[in-house]
Amino acid sequence: MSARLAIGIDIGGTKVAGGVVDENGVIVHRTRRDTPHRSTSPSVVENTIVEAVDDLLARVDHDDIVAVGIGAAGFVAVDRATVVFAPHLSWRNEPLRDALAARIAFPVTVDNDANAAAWAEATYGAARGESHVVMITLGTGIGGALIIDHQVQRGRNGIAGEFGHMQIVPNGIRCECGNRGCWEQYASGNALVREASAMMHAGSPVVADLLTKLDGDPAGLSGPFITEAARGGDAMARELLADIGEWLGIGMANLAAAFDPGLFVIGGGVSAAGEMLIGPAREAFRRQLTGRGYRPEARIVRAVLGGDAGLIGAAELARADQ
Amino acid sequence: MSARLAIGIDIGGTKVAGGVVDENGVIVHRTRRDTPHRSTSPSVVENTIVEAVDDLLARVDHDDIVAVGIGAAGFVAVDRATVVFAPHLSWRNEPLRDALAARIAFPVTVDNDANAAAWAEATYGAARGESHVVMITLGTGIGGALIIDHQVQRGRNGIAGEFGHMQIVPNGIRCECGNRGCWEQYASGNALVREASAMMHAGSPVVADLLTKLDGDPAGLSGPFITEAARGGDAMARELLADIGEWLGIGMANLAAAFDPGLFVIGGGVSAAGEMLIGPAREAFRRQLTGRGYRPEARIVRAVLGGDAGLIGAAELARADQ
Numbered sequence: 182m183s184a185r186l187a188i189g190i191d192i193g194g195t196k197v198a199g200g201v202v203d204e205n206g207v208i209v210h211r212t213r214r215d216t217p218h219r220s221t222s223p224s225v226v227e228n229t230i231v232e233a234v235d236d237l238l239a240r241v242d243h244d245d246i247v248a249v250g251i252g253a254a255g256f257v258a259v260d261r262a263t264v265v266f267a268p269h270l271s272w273r274n275e276p277l278r279d280a281l282a283a284r285i286a287f288p289v290t291v292d293n294d295a296n297a298a299a300w301a302e303a304t305y306g307a308a309r310g311e312s313h314v315v316m317i318t319l320g321t322g323i324g325g326a327l328i329i330d331h332q333v334q335r336g337r338n339g340i341a342g343e344f345g346h347m348q349i350v351p352n353g354i355r356c357e358c359g360n361r362g363c364w365e366q367y368a369s370g371n372a373l374v375r376e377a378s379a380m381m382h383a384g385s386p387v388v389a390d391l392l393t394k395l396d397g398d399p400a401g402l403s404g405p406f407i408t409e410a411a412r413g414g415d416a417m418a419r420e421l422l423a424d425i426g427e428w429l430g431i432g433m434a435n436l437a438a439a440f441d442p443g444l445f446v447i448g449g450g451v452s453a454a455g456e457m458l459i460g461p462a463r464e465a466f467r468r469q470l471t472g473r474g475y476r477p478e479a480r481i482v483r484a485v486l487g488g489d490a491g492l493i494g495a496a497e498l499a500r501a502d503q
Numbered sequence: 504m505s506a507r508l509a510i511g512i513d514i515g516g517t518k519v520a521g522g523v524v525d526e527n528g529v530i531v532h533r534t535r536r537d538t539p540h541r542s543t544s545p546s547v548v549e550n551t552i553v554e555a556v557d558d559l560l561a562r563v564d565h566d567d568i569v570a571v572g573i574g575a576a577g578f579v580a581v582d583r584a585t586v587v588f589a590p591h592l593s594w595r596n597e598p599l600r601d602a603l604a605a606r607i608a609f610p611v612t613v614d615n616d617a618n619a620a621a622w623a624e625a626t627y628g629a630a631r632g633e634s635h636v637v638m639i640t641l642g643t644g645i646g647g648a649l650i651i652d653h654q655v656q657r658g659r660n661g662i663a664g665e666f667g668h669m670q671i672v673p674n675g676i677r678c679e680c681g682n683r684g685c686w687e688q689y690a691s692g693n694a695l696v697r698e699a700s701a702m703m704h705a706g707s708p709v710v711a712d713l714l715t716k717l718d719g720d721p722a723g724l725s726g727p728f729i730t731e732a733a734r735g736g737d738a739m740a741r742e743l744l745a746d747i748g749e750w751l752g753i754g755m756a757n758l759a760a761a762f763d764p765g766l767f768v769i770g771g772g773v774s775a776a777g778e779m780l781i782g783p784a785r786e787a788f789r790r791q792l793t794g795r796g797y798r799p800e801a802r803i804v805r806a807v808l809g810g811d812a813g814l815i816g817a818a819e820l821a822r823a824d825q
Contacts, residue, residue, distance in 0.1 A: 256794060256797065256798060265797060265798060266794060266797035266798065273797070312659060313658055313659035325761075327761075327762075329651065329656060334651060334762075335763070336635055336762055336763025336764065337634060337635035337763050337764055337765035337799075337801070338763055338765070338798060338799050339763070340763040340794065340798055341761065341762050341763040342761070342763075343760040343761070343763075343793055343794070344760065344761055346760045346793035346794075347757040347760050347761060348671070348753060348756070348757055348791065349670070349673070350673055351671070351672055351753075358793045358794065359793075359795070360791060360793060363793070431670060431673075434670070435669040435670055435757075436761070438665040438666065438668045438669050439647075439649075439663065439664070439665070439666055439669060439758070439761060439762075440649075440656075440658055440663050440761075441657070441658025441659050441660055441661070441662040441663040441664075441665075442658065442659055443659035443660070469670065469682060471665055471668035471680045471681075471682060471685070472578060472588060472662065472665070472668075472680065473681075475578065475587060475588035475595070476578060476587060476588065476660060476662055477659075477660045479659070
């Protein structure tokens with residue numbers, strides 16, 4: 182009897198993470214590469230994916246592999262074959278599935294990376310057993326996914342879940358998407374770094390300790406740096422996390438008004454800040470939820486699969502199709 | 504062979520509209536009552552519903568009736584039996600279905616009024632054939648409903664679709680729900696009246712013509728009055744409609760980011776303004792939609808069933824359960 186293993190490949194803005202995933206959601210082999218720069222042609226990214234898959238295939242019995250799933254940061258059409266638009270890559274209406282199918286001897290499916298992460302958390306992680314889930318991945322921006330009746334919802338054209346581009350502040354901060362005031366400009370790693378950087382460039386004393394830790398160079402700022410400083414007790418770093426937590430809670434209250442989920446799962450790199458972020462988010466959510474006091478309140482928890490969620494979910498979604 | 508007729512009762516803030524609906528969505532008998540004031544006890548509203556049903560039953564062969572559906576403006580639990588909270592009525596965790604079942608000799612189901620209206624538009628109206636639909640009913644506030652894969656989505660607890668209480672302006676105008684900046688404070692009949700009234704009380708010359716039509720008394724202001732004046736060419740009335748249209752479009756772009764529907768249907772009393780409202784809404788939507796130019800755009804159309812949508816949909820949802 183074959184093992185029904187699946188390969189998952191998670192293509193992010195900076196790295197391509199791959200793994201062979203067994204039927205218990207365990208990653209039994211791993212591989213990792215840098216994401217080609219967005220200025221390179223689509224075929225370079227394809228080559229990187231194929232190399233990662235070949236690397237993994239060299240370590241397993243091919244009879245045990247049933248499918249290859251790709252999770253990509255971008256708009257994936259509802260046919261789960263075409264990447265319509267990927268802001269961090271050169272794909273524009275890229276027929277990724279068919280291009281890969283010609284080079285990989287297994288069925289290939291493509292999905293949005295946040296959909297994949299949500300599916301992993303629903304199958305093996307923080308959202309097990311929950312029927313109605315909103316997944317929010319906080320990285321440089323905000324990724325999102327929606328599970329209703331235990332199914333990932335992709336929308337009419339495959340582009341549902343772009344919560345980070347809901348306008349939360351009229352005439353607010355400009356977003357890469359071309360709009361102003363998008364949620365991800367207020368509740369993301371980019372927001373953390375932008376705010377700290379602005380204060381450093383203004384010479385504010387409240388970030389003097391942080392700046393000393395960076396040897397005086399604001400260019401070294403990052404989300405993980407601020408989280409680490411907050412963990413070490415830096416008051417301003419804690420305030421910055423609480424501020425994005427508050428915006429996170431306000432946005433979640435909006436999503437609760439619209440979807441009425443039973444659970445929010447907070448993943449992505451910034452979620453490493455844990456309760457320093459999620460505590461203020463929960464508080465803002467409770468203060469902002471419409472009908473509060475007259476309705477059950479959704480739970481808000483941290484994702485448990487960390488950076489592996491995307492590749493595990495991509496593998497699961499591909500296996501489920503076979 | 505019996506006719507499989509269903510009775511639908513739509514309980515709004517001001518009126519109770521009832522009808523016998525045939526299998527083609529045609530209302531074959533009608534009845535209508537005032538909604539009891541919110542200060543009265545739940546049993547008074549029940550009496551009103553029972554009277555409306557009895558009035559309709561007196562006009563049909565009882566063997567032809569298969570079910571009675573109630574559409575109510577409020578949070579209806581996912582069991583479709585309990586009204587958790589109704590802002591305009593005295594219901595708080597009211598077991599409406601069971602209370603009515605004891606007095607009505609047919610199966611009774613309860614649903615949110617916007618869900619009912621959306622289902623009517625999906626079955627017989629503007630949303631026929633569409634798999635992913637957002638329904639927005641613009642009255643004094645904003646009601647909403649979500650259809651995914653041809654099914655009304657109620658959320659984990661039955662409270663999905665409260666789009667009107669998504670915050671669109673931080674620290675914005677106070678809403679009856681207790682929050683500030685809710686969408687319905689900017690894109691609804693109340694917003695129209697509030698803005699015109701403020702200008703009248705300030706003695707602004709731009710509303711002088713409107714005030715003359717009201718014999719100098721701003722208390723006569725209403726959504727229909729402003730729509731009528733706009734139709735007659737009043738420039739300020741047209742601007743007011745365009746302003747709420749713009750907020751409508753911005754909010755729809757947010758919902759498109761989250762759900763990716765194929766169609767928005769705009770219903771409710773304010774939608775009578777037609778293109779004076781929907782034109783500016785469409786324009787704002789297109790300017791604000793994230794990924795515009797890289798994705799298919801949802802269509803935005805006016806509802807076609809008018810004030811009958813709620814009762815037709817309530818009847819349909821009840822019949823579908825039998």
